[in-house]
Amino acid sequence: MMKYGAMAVILALAGCASTQEKLEPPRAPGDVIRFTAGRCFGACPSYTLQVSPDGAGLLEPQRFTSVPGPTRFTVSTAQYRKLVATLAPYRPIAGTTRRIAQGEDCDRFATDMPSYVIEWSRPDRPTTRLEYQSGCMDARHGRLRVAIASVPKVLEVEPMLNPKAVTP
Numbered sequence: 001m002m003k004y005g006a007m008a009v010i011l012a013l014a015g016c017a018s019t020q021e022k023l024e025p026p027r028a029p030g031d032v033i034r035f036t037a038g039r040c041f042g043a044c045p046s047y048t049l050q051v052s053p054d055g056a057g058l059l060e061p062q063r064f065t066s067v068p069g070p071t072r073f074t075v076s077t078a079q080y081r082k083l084v085a086t087l088a089p090y091r092p093i094a095g096t097t098r099r100i101a102q103g104e105d106c107d108r109f110a111t112d113m114p115s116y117v118i119e120w121s122r123p124d125r126p127t128t129r130l131e132y133q134s135g136c137m138d139a140r141h142g143r144l145r146v147a148i149a150s151v152p153k154v155l156e157v158e159p160m161l162n163p164k165a166v167t168p
């Protein structure tokens with residue numbers, strides 16, 4: 001009898017864990033930037049973070065991070081502006097999606113590398129999206145790789161993304 005009660009609790013908690021948290025709509029003008037680092041074959045941190053132009057941030061860990069659940073943080077105006085400037089050269093045309101992956105704007109490709117998705121959104125506009133498979137080793141995407149790698153440092157969230165993490 002006890003095991004059914006425990007199972008109900010586990011299922012209820014699983015339902016809570018699958019609910020995504022969101023940032024409040026920003027009061028400041030600008031895009032909410034959503035950055036997702038996907039899984040790799042090894043122990044790469046896998047997470048989604050969102051940053052609002054008014055300084056609100058939210059990190060949602062998936063695997064190999066040092067935070068056990070959704071974690072709110074703040075960014076300064078200077079950090080937000082630096083993030084916008086860092087990603088601006090790679091932002092697709094407003095309201096569109098650009099994919100860089102094996103066979104899609106990529107000739108040299110290594111497998112088992114994480115994918116990244118960057119989204120720029122505002123309540124009154126369609127979302128703009130960049131999908132990048134980091135296994136793309138084409139030289140023309142070298143600066144994009146550097147920009148993506150700099151995002152945790154720009155936002156000062158590296159301590160939350162420790163690859164020797166406690167969340168498998």
